[in-house]
Amino acid sequence: MPFPFPAGAVRLAAAGACALALTTLPGCSDGGGGGGDGATEPASRSPASAGTQVTIKDFTFQPASLTVSPGAKVTVVNKDSTTHTLTASKGGSFDTGDIAPGRSATFTAPSTAGDFPYTCTIHPFMKGTLTVE
Template sequence: MPFRFPSGTVRLGAVTACALALTTLLGCSNGGGGGGDTATESATGPSTGGGTRITIQDFKFQPASLTVSAGAEVTVVNKDTTTHTVTASKGGSFDTGDIAPGKSATFTAPSKPGDFPYTCTIHPFMKGTLTVE
């Protein structure tokens, strides 16, 4: 049995109502599945208390440059399709080890202030800098 749409004015109203409902639902979503992106929030200054996040996606560290307080906990989330690491380039001050796709790891930032370049040991072209204040 074929479905028949009501006449033009009613159909336009129903379509408009559906579009409005969809727009409202999408407008309320932050797309992140939760309480905000701490990497973006802390990328402009030192992290305070709640930790800091580096996200790996599309073979990039996001943010690539991050400033944290000495001894801050840094969580690394791998949203990519392959395993990665976050490994200090010099001095071995931090190393997450292998982080599988969809998994995360946490490390403690060095206790001394300074700039700490890091890389993915599996994909050396991936580079970032952790600045400790």
């Protein structure tokens, strides 16, 4: 017993139904739609959380905002030609002390969640924020 009508006709009929119900049936996208807005991939845009390292370069903390886990070890690399520190602005939560040019130091992030602004004690205009969460 053959099909009552060719498979192609069935497919066309189904596509027509989908076109009619396009706004209510999300499953109707049949591949070659060519709508134009198919590529909406969510871009991962939080490189700051990729590592627990702060680089000091050109008198700036890079990244200026770093998010870490409570008690995380954070490495600070000084790529400038002058000595810097990374020091909590209040409460003395953390302090690398002097980091000579080309050297690095490590400090331990606070064990409590919150935002912890820090600075360089030698160059107070240098600012950054450590977020613990």
